[in-house]
Amino acid sequence: MSLTVExxxxxxxxxxxxxxxxxxxxxAKRRAKHLSVHEEGKSDCDVKSNIKSLPGVMTIRGCAxxxxxxxxxxxxxxxxxxxHGPVGCGQxxxxxxxxxxxxxxxxxxFGTMQFTSDFQEKDIVFGGDKKLEKIMDEIQVLFPxxxxxxxxxxxxxxxxxxxxxxxxxxxxxxxxxxxxxxVRCEGFRGVSQSLGHHIANDAVRDWVFEKADPDKNKFEATxxxxxxxxxxxxxxxxxxxxxxxxEMGLRVIAQWSGDxxxxxxxxxxxxxxxxxxxxRSMNYISRYMEEKYNIPWVEYNFFGPSKIExxxxxxxxHFDDKIKEGAERVIAKYKALTDAVIAKYRPxxxxxxxxxFVGGLRPRHVIGAYEDLGMNVVGxxxxxxxxxxxQRTTHYVKDGTLIYxxxxxxxxxxxxxxxxxxxxxxxxxEKYVFQKMGVPFRQMHSWDYSGPYHGYDGFAxxxxxxxxxxxxxxxxxxxxxxxx
Amino acid sequence: MSQNxxxxxxxxxxxxxxEYVEMFKNKKENFEFAFPVSKMEEIRDWxxxxxxxxxxxxxxxxxxxxxxxxxxxxxxxxxVGFAKTLPFVHGSQGCVAYYRSHFSRxxxxxxxxxxxxxxxxAAVFGxxxxxxxxxANAFNMYKPDMIAVSTTCMAEVIGDDLGSFIRTSKQxxxxxxxxxxxYAHTPAFVGSHITGYDNALKGVLTHFWDGKERTxxxxxxxxxxxxxxVVGNMPEIRRILNLFGAEYxxxxxxxxxxxxxxxxxxxxxxxxxxxxxxxxxxNAKATLSFQGFSTEKTAKYIAEKGQEVVSLxxxxxxxxxxxxxxxxxxxxxxxxxxxxERERGCLMDAIADSSAHIHGKxxxxxxxxDLMLGMTAFLLELGAEPVHVLSTNGGEDxxxxxxxxxxxxxxxxxxxxxxxxxxWHMRSLLFTEPVDLLIGxxxxxxxERDCGVPLVRMGFPIFDRHHHxxxxxxxxxxxxxxxxxxxxxxxxALDANTIDTAKTDYSYDIIR
Numbered sequence: 002m003s004l005t006v007e008x009x010x011x012x013x014x015x016x017x018x019x020x021x022x023x024x025x026x027x028x029a030k031r032r033a034k035h036l037s038v039h040e041e042g043k044s045d046c047d048v049k050s051n052i053k054s055l056p057g058v059m060t061i062r063g064c065a066x067x068x069x070x071x072x073x074x075x076x077x078x079x080x081x082x083x084x085h086g087p088v089g090c091g092q093x094x095x096x097x098x099x100x101x102x103x104x105x106x107x108x109x110x111f112g113t114m115q116f117t118s119d120f121q122e123k124d125i126v127f128g129g130d131k132k133l134e135k136i137m138d139e140i141q142v143l144f145p146x147x148x149x150x151x152x153x154x155x156x157x158x159x160x161x162x163x164x165x166x167x168x169x170x171x172x173x174x175x176x177x178x179x180x181x182x183x184v185r186c187e188g189f190r191g192v193s194q195s196l197g198h199h200i201a202n203d204a205v206r207d208w209v210f211e212k213a214d215p216d217k218n219k220f221e222a223t224x225x226x227x228x229x230x231x232x233x234x235x236x237x238x239x240x241x242x243x244x245x246x247x248e249m250g251l252r253v254i255a256q257w258s259g260d261x262x263x264x265x266x267x268x269x270x271x272x273x274x275x276x277x278x279x280x281r282s283m284n285y286i287s288r289y290m291e292e293k294y295n296i297p298w299v300e301y302n303f304f305g306p307s308k309i310e311x312x313x314x315x316x317x318x319h320f321d322d323k324i325k326e327g328a329e330r331v332i333a334k335y336k337a338l339t340d341a342v343i344a345k346y347r348p349x350x351x352x353x354x355x356x357x358f359v360g361g362l363r364p365r366h367v368i369g370a371y372e373d374l375g376m377n378v379v380g381x382x383x384x385x386x387x388x389x390x391x392q393r394t395t396h397y398v399k400d401g402t403l404i405y406x407x408x409x410x411x412x413x414x415x416x417x418x419x420x421x422x423x424x425x426x427x428x429x430x431e432k433y434v435f436q437k438m439g440v441p442f443r444q445m446h447s448w449d450y451s452g453p454y455h456g457y458d459g460f461a462x463x464x465x466x467x468x469x470x471x472x473x474x475x476x477x478x479x480x481x482x483x484x485x
Numbered sequence: 486m487s488q489n490x491x492x493x494x495x496x497x498x499x500x501x502x503x504e505y506v507e508m509f510k511n512k513k514e515n516f517e518f519a520f521p522v523s524k525m526e527e528i529r530d531w532x533x534x535x536x537x538x539x540x541x542x543x544x545x546x547x548x549x550x551x552x553x554x555x556x557x558x559x560x561x562x563x564x565v566g567f568a569k570t571l572p573f574v575h576g577s578q579g580c581v582a583y584y585r586s587h588f589s590r591x592x593x594x595x596x597x598x599x600x601x602x603x604x605x606x607a608a609v610f611g612x613x614x615x616x617x618x619x620x621a622n623a624f625n626m627y628k629p630d631m632i633a634v635s636t637t638c639m640a641e642v643i644g645d646d647l648g649s650f651i652r653t654s655k656q657x658x659x660x661x662x663x664x665x666x667x668y669a670h671t672p673a674f675v676g677s678h679i680t681g682y683d684n685a686l687k688g689v690l691t692h693f694w695d696g697k698e699r700t701x702x703x704x705x706x707x708x709x710x711x712x713x714x715v716v717g718n719m720p721e722i723r724r725i726l727n728l729f730g731a732e733y734x735x736x737x738x739x740x741x742x743x744x745x746x747x748x749x750x751x752x753x754x755x756x757x758x759x760x761x762x763x764x765x766x767x768n769a770k771a772t773l774s775f776q777g778f779s780t781e782k783t784a785k786y787i788a789e790k791g792q793e794v795v796s797l798x799x800x801x802x803x804x805x806x807x808x809x810x811x812x813x814x815x816x817x818x819x820x821x822x823x824x825x826e827r828e829r830g831c832l833m834d835a836i837a838d839s840s841a842h843i844h845g846k847x848x849x850x851x852x853x854x855d856l857m858l859g860m861t862a863f864l865l866e867l868g869a870e871p872v873h874v875l876s877t878n879g880g881e882d883x884x885x886x887x888x889x890x891x892x893x894x895x896x897x898x899x900x901x902x903x904x905x906x907x908x909w910h911m912r913s914l915l916f917t918e919p920v921d922l923l924i925g926x927x928x929x930x931x932x933e934r935d936c937g938v939p940l941v942r943m944g945f946p947i948f949d950r951h952h953h954x955x956x957x958x959x960x961x962x963x964x965x966x967x968x969x970x971x972x973x974x975x976x977x978a979l980d981a982n983t984i985d986t987a988k989t990d991y992s993y994d995i996i997r
Contacts (some may be wrong), residue, residue, distance in 0.1 A: 023625060024626065025622060055602065056603075056616070056622060057599050057600075057621065057623035057624075057626070058622050059597065060582075062578060062582060063579040063583070064580070065579070079519065086674075087638050088548070088554065089558065093584070093587050101500075104519075108532065109525045114550055115550050117548045120673075122672070122675055124674065135545060136546040138546075139547040140547060143540060143544070143909075146524070155638070156642070157638050157674065160643060161642060188577040188639065189605060189607070190604070194579070217518075220515060240500060244504060255516065260512075264518035338489070341489075341490035342493075410597070428586075430595070432595075433594050435751075437745060437747050439749040452496055453499075458488040461488045462494075462495060475747075479747050480749050
């Protein structure tokens with residue numbers, strides 16, 4: 002039984018009222034501002050966002066450290082990222098985002114390693130600066146091919162007043178100008194991982210761009226040089242994106258930050274255009290490069306053929322006819338593949354409904370890919386979105402879509418229970434909750450253990466995975482026949 | 486173009502296609518400004534030397550790839566083991582997201598836990614308001630019977646006092662005065678996840694036992710410790726105790742909540758030790774702890790309350806299980822059941838059948854201190870040599886216990902124990918003194934690759950293999966499973982080493 006748009010709106014509004022009843026009054030009032038039903042024509046989704054989570058509820062959010070070390074800096078493969086503070090943060094974020102890279106781990110690449118200052122009580126009492134100095138010296142001895150060091154601050158660093166900036170400056174000088182970046186991404190800063198992205202971007206500005214030696218990495222610029230900004234190469238996403246840009250005649254001089262290197266960060270100001278995938282995590286540095294170096298930036302979306310096609314044309318519009326023709330050539334080249342993928346999977350997925358709750362750009366960007374497969378996204382929300390994300394979301398969602406910002410575990414369960422979507426897309430913490438309920442699920446932060454999902458090659462995997470999730474025989478068997 | 490709708494290829498094969506290989510080459514040559522391959526090879530070879538090992542072991546500040554997590558993770562594990570109990574972590578919220586992810590990745594199960602979401606304002610003014618609101622919200626949303634509070638490093642550094650915060654929250658009406666809110670301070674910069682387990686468990690016992698008098702009965706308590714195999718081990722230990730006909734209470738049992746069915750219902754709470762059971766546990770005649778290093782403070786507290794406490798260090802293998810059964814028999818006054826004696830014989834039978842393949846083989850192992858003791862003892866029984874036994878969260882007292890195991894066996898002669906060391910130390914050891922097999926958690930796969938030594942996955946966490954946690958490693962049955970896991974790796978390695986047709990395959994045997 003499918004509802005009309007008006008019926009859907011009524012149902013969704015009732016659903017919001019219902020979940021709010023479980024909260025104490027003060028908390029219900031606060032949560033009410035984060036839940037909404039999208040009205041077509043509105044300029045945003047009518048939810049408050051980027052506000053502190055309620056204490057004591059099961060928020061899905063992380064922290065500033067997760068945003069800086071886990072997302073932005075961690076994937077820079079030839080630098081050593083010190084999780085500075087107690088052992089836990091580094092341990093839990095160890096290789097868990099599947100940022101693929103090519104390099105010899107432990108020798109000239111360090112992406113899947115966990116470097117920590119492993120703070121003990123005495124470090125809290127006496128401060129950790131001396132230990133940090135010693136750690137940097139030891140890194141220089143044991144990992145001589147590191148191209149730089151970052152210091153990712155955990156909670157205690159800011160609280161005990163350590164001066165990691167002074168240590169970084171001193172050591173950089175001592176090592177002949179090596180890039181050493183202190184990052185003040187203590188977990189208590191801000192309301193989610195989002196501030197960590199911003200802090201990480203500012204650290205690139207202040208400690209990489211401001212200090213980069215222009216003669217260090219010499220390469221001939223071309224009119225077709227672009228940088229990929231905001232792709233973390235989860236399951237190889239940046240690679241299946243990069244190949245399309247290169248095929249259309251562009252030259253990708255830097256990848257931020259999946260499979261990235263410090264040299265690529267330093268190269269970026271030479272780009273003619275920055276192409277930005279994850280707006281939320283890297284709009285800051287893109288805006289900075291626009292102001293400082295006059296590099297324009299353009300947002301793009303490489304999920305699903307419709308959006309890829311539009312994005313390739315949008316990117317090409319910043320260049321000459323050669324690149325515009327290149328874009329058309331790429332679109333034409335992959336047409337057969339996408340047609341075949343859609344022909345195969347659309348009949349199995351037509352009309353299926355999806356509820357999403359993810360971070361970054363995905364609560365909106367993946368909607369097009371689902372629609373290419375004939376599916377409808379009936380609810381979506383951001384873990385750590387800001388108002389500008391919700392403005393951009395209006396271009397993607399349909400009238401009446403349920404919107405939930407910083408959804409709590411309780412709300413999400415109730416919404417899914419009532420709406421009964423055919424698929425939920427969210428993270429590892431949510432995965433098993435919904436699977437227990439008998440609802441198919443895909444991790445839309447990490448593509449479960451699959452990927453890439455970006456680009457045309459990725460779309461084939463995306464379609465295959467959604468079919469695999471929704472049409473797995475297991476879901477017809479979860480209820481014992483004698484219970485039906 | 487290599488992707489194909491008929492047979493969709495994943496990252497595993499996609500990026501080996503020529504167009505991608507070419508792309509990687511261009512990226513590296515033109516934009517990465519990497520060191521030349523020769524330089525990389527030179528350094529790689531150097532990291533395998535004794536000279537590098539000496540530099541590596543001279544480290545004083547840096548920790549690389551540690552085999553331990555932080556206290557609050559263990560506190561959450563302990564809280565999860567009580568019936569209808571919601572773990573509540575007082576501190577910044579990112580930590581809780583990490584604990585929940587970490588457990589979900591290991592158990593492939595949901596893990597419910599809330600945070601008081603402290604931010605900058607709490608850093609300045611303290612987290613009292615977060616506690617007051619947080620307890621009220623958690624209680625109303627999730628209807629737990631009990632909320633077990635622990636802390637993160639943030640709350641500890643600013644000095645928040647849980648006892649007074651909880652009292653104030655009750656006065657302000659967050660939860661009723663009589664509502665149970667046990668708590669423990671669990672600073673992440675002291676000890677490791679096993680310390681947190683110990684502190685949180687002691688916190689629960691203290692909450693229910695303090696000020697109460699004991700009326701001793703015939704029952705015994707069982708405490709399992711922080712155990713990555715808990716879902717398999719708990720039913721196994723219950724089975725053993727039931728075979729004895731023992732009266733017992735498992736104190737802290739997360740084995741049901743991390744093993745719920747997929748049947749259309751999400752159970753936020755399932756199983757676990759009830760409040761009544763915890764209260765009654767005070768009256769037990771004795772407590773049996775399976776992991777001494779995981780329960781040091783708890784054991785001391787229980788002993789102070791007047792119970793006999795028996796700490797066994799992760800009993801595995803024949804003698805370890807023998808000791809367990811004899812202790813149960815002594816404590817309960819009941820004879821060792823014949824069924825278990827038969828299981829013992831069957832394990833002995835299996836060892837006699839297979840030990841030739843393990844005898845004299847060299848092993849390296851790392852993990853939590855109790856597991857290392859159990860594993861070392863079992864390997865020595867199998868005639869293996871546990872050449873490198875390493876723990877990041879085991880100290881000198883632990884090292885002495887491992888050394889004592891070495892000293893008691895002829896197979897321990899050339900073996901060494903490494904307290905407070907990490908997996909980068911282990912890497913050096915594996916290059917300078919190679920072994921046949923490595924035993925440890927998922928992170929050992931990097932050592933397996935670097936050093937070419939097969940990994941038997943054991944311990945916590947195991948992310949990259951499925952369902953290990955569902956099977957026991959304790960008792961005779963558990964030991965059999967551990968031995969089979971080791972044998973499988975040995976045979977796999979043997980097959981891989983003899984697989985070349987017309988070259989080495991004379992030893993590619995069908996009968997072994």
